[in-house]
Amino acid sequence: MDKELAREVILENFQHPVNKSEVMGSDYQKVNTRNPNCIDNIDLYIKFNNDKIEDIHFLGEACAISTASTSVMIKNLIGKTIKEAKEYINNFYAMCDEEEYDDTLLKEGLAFQDIYKQSNRKHCATLPYKGILKALEEYENK
Amino acid sequence: MHRDDFPMLRQDIIYLDNGATSLKPQCVIDKMTDYYENYSANAHRGDYDISYKVDLEYENTRDLVKDFIGAKRKEEIVFTSGTTDSLNLIVNGFFSGLLEAGDEIILTKTEHASNVMPWFRVAGETGAIIKYIPLDDNNFVTLDNLKKVVTPKTKVISLAEITNVVGDIRPIKEITKFAHERDIFVVVDGAQSVPHIKTNVSDTDVDFLAFSAHKMCGPTGVGVLYAKYELMQNIEPMNLGGGMNESFDAPDKMVLKEVPTRFEAGTPNISGVIGLGEAIKYLNKVGMDKISAYEKNLRSYLIEKLVSIPHIDILNIEADSGIVAFNVDGLFSEDVAYYLNKYGICVRAGSHCAKLTKDVLGVANSIRVSLYFYNTESEIDSLVELLKDKDKIMKEMF
Numbered sequence: 001m002d003k004e005l006a007r008e009v010i011l012e013n014f015q016h017p018v019n020k021s022e023v024m025g026s027d028y029q030k031v032n033t034r035n036p037n038c039i040d041n042i043d044l045y046i047k048f049n050n051d052k053i054e055d056i057h058f059l060g061e062a063c064a065i066s067t068a069s070t071s072v073m074i075k076n077l078i079g080k081t082i083k084e085a086k087e088y089i090n091n092f093y094a095m096c097d098e099e100e101y102d103d104t105l106l107k108e109g110l111a112f113q114d115i116y117k118q119s120n121r122k123h124c125a126t127l128p129y130k131g132i133l134k135a136l137e138e139y140e141n142k
Numbered sequence: 143m144h145r146d147d148f149p150m151l152r153q154d155i156i157y158l159d160n161g162a163t164s165l166k167p168q169c170v171i172d173k174m175t176d177y178y179e180n181y182s183a184n185a186h187r188g189d190y191d192i193s194y195k196v197d198l199e200y201e202n203t204r205d206l207v208k209d210f211i212g213a214k215r216k217e218e219i220v221f222t223s224g225t226t227d228s229l230n231l232i233v234n235g236f237f238s239g240l241l242e243a244g245d246e247i248i249l250t251k252t253e254h255a256s257n258v259m260p261w262f263r264v265a266g267e268t269g270a271i272i273k274y275i276p277l278d279d280n281n282f283v284t285l286d287n288l289k290k291v292v293t294p295k296t297k298v299i300s301l302a303e304i305t306n307v308v309g310d311i312r313p314i315k316e317i318t319k320f321a322h323e324r325d326i327f328v329v330v331d332g333a334q335s336v337p338h339i340k341t342n343v344s345d346t347d348v349d350f351l352a353f354s355a356h357k358m359c360g361p362t363g364v365g366v367l368y369a370k371y372e373l374m375q376n377i378e379p380m381n382l383g384g385g386m387n388e389s390f391d392a393p394d395k396m397v398l399k400e401v402p403t404r405f406e407a408g409t410p411n412i413s414g415v416i417g418l419g420e421a422i423k424y425l426n427k428v429g430m431d432k433i434s435a436y437e438k439n440l441r442s443y444l445i446e447k448l449v450s451i452p453h454i455d456i457l458n459i460e461a462d463s464g465i466v467a468f469n470v471d472g473l474f475s476e477d478v479a480y481y482l483n484k485y486g487i488c489v490r491a492g493s494h495c496a497k498l499t500k501d502v503l504g505v506a507n508s509i510r511v512s513l514y515f516y517n518t519e520s521e522i523d524s525l526v527e528l529l530k531d532k533d534k535i536m537k538e539m540f
């Protein structure tokens with residue numbers, strides 16, 4: 001993704017993130033995700049339907065990169081099966097870790113393709129993914 | 143003032159995080175190096191010249207601290223590892239044995255974690271109750287508001303003389319007078335006040351005072367607990383071991399040394415204590431009154447400039463200390479700090495270890511500028527210039 005476009009995607013998703021609201025209800029699973037070295041603090045609310053991710057919302061205080069990354073992740077994961085979701089997540093991590101990845105899967109996630117160059121911001125981009133992986137594990141172990 | 147004394151200031155940075163820790167002047171660094179290079183023996187042990195010199199220097203710091211805070215005797219000064227350590231010692235070594243179920247501990251919601259969490263635990267263990275002084279419109283503590291929460295059950299009031307986010311200077315002397323008329327103990331967290339304003343415990347009459355060397359031009363890993371001499375006998379040492387005992391023959395036959403030595407078990411932070419002594423000499427030379435007057439002016443200068451920027455929301459306009467907390471409209475504090483860092487400006491973002499403060503400020507996180515006497519108006523100009531342009535911040539914050 002072009003650098004300018006990447007900036008715009010991040011800024012747009014930071015200023016107008018999707019699904020930024022708390023959801024109550026027993027059909028939503030809540031996980032908290034944060035990093036030890038910064039103050040980002042995000043709650044994810046995930047609704048599974050059998051093997052599908054039906055809905056995700058989030059709430060919290062976090063930096064531009066974390067917030068934008070959460071918004072993008074939510075757009076990309078809603079409607080995916082757990083298997084597809086994991087494939088997407090693995091590719092996102094691979095991109096952040098400078099490994100080989102399938103760029104056709106990531107859509108707006110590609111806005112974070114240069115994040116590996118700022119090693120101190122990588123954990124911001126991956127923060128929501130840490131949370132969703134925790135939620136998936138909890139769901140599958142239920 | 144005195145910028146040439148600080149080796150760190152030769153770097154191209156603007157250091158505005160003095161609330162977290164201060165920079166160290168060359169004389170303090172040299173004094174500690176001198177110990178390691180020329181007389182690095184243990185304290186209170188050896189019968190040879192260089193060890194004797196260690197004792198002299200170590201105890202000399204105790205005298206310097208005593209005079210610096212206006213204590214009556216040097217025995218009232220205990221060396222700890224920092225404010226946190228001092229507060230934990232006083233809560234666990236003194237108040238845990240004294241508090242009973244239903245007794246009240248009074249704090250404020252703007253205290254640092256180190257002056258909250260030890261009290262939370264002791265409350266849990268003893269059944270004592272935590273109460274908070276309601277804060278006024280500026281989030282300051284007033285004597286009138288303290289009166290609203292004190293009851294016959296109140297045993298202790300523990301508060302910072304200057305808090306690390308709101309930065310208000312509390313009326314400690316009035317509070318202590320009111321408290322003592324009711325046999326209530328007063329514990330003061332001096333981490334942000336002792337480095338910046340003149341402290342006199344004989345004048346304020348507080349019972350306990352905790353502070354850290356590293357925020358006052360001294361080294362990390364050293365702090366002080368001041369306790370009134372007559373209360374010291376009742377503090378239970380938390381650490382037992384070498385250096386603090388007279389003899390030990392059986393579990394029921396342990397004889398401890400006199401205060402304050404009995405609170406300093408094990409080999410202490412000798413170079414740190416000696417460094418603290420030098421830091422105090424240095425601050426005395428600069429002059430504590432000069433330091434606070436200078437910081438007050440510098441703060442006004444900063445506030446005046448910040449209020450004229452429409453997208454800046456200052457959280458503590460009225461406070462008197464060198465602490466200014468603010469947010470940039472719609473932006474996350476850490477992003478702004480990250481942006482400023484690109485220009486070599488060091489500020490802190492976050493909750494500043496005062497997580498109850500969000501209840502009173504309405505925001506959990508902020509950017510904090512904390513000044514010291516070596517900061518300048520021109521540094522503030524650079525900061526303000528960078529904050530003026532919100533588009534630039536948005537463009538460069540990630």
Ligand SMILES: Cc1ncc(COP(=O)(O)O)c(C=O)c1O
Nearest residue numbers: 224225226254256302306333354
């Ligand atoms: C008000 C206040 N109390 C306590 C502390 C803790 O000091 P230390 O980390 O040196 O133990 C700090 C330092 O951040 C502080 O600002």
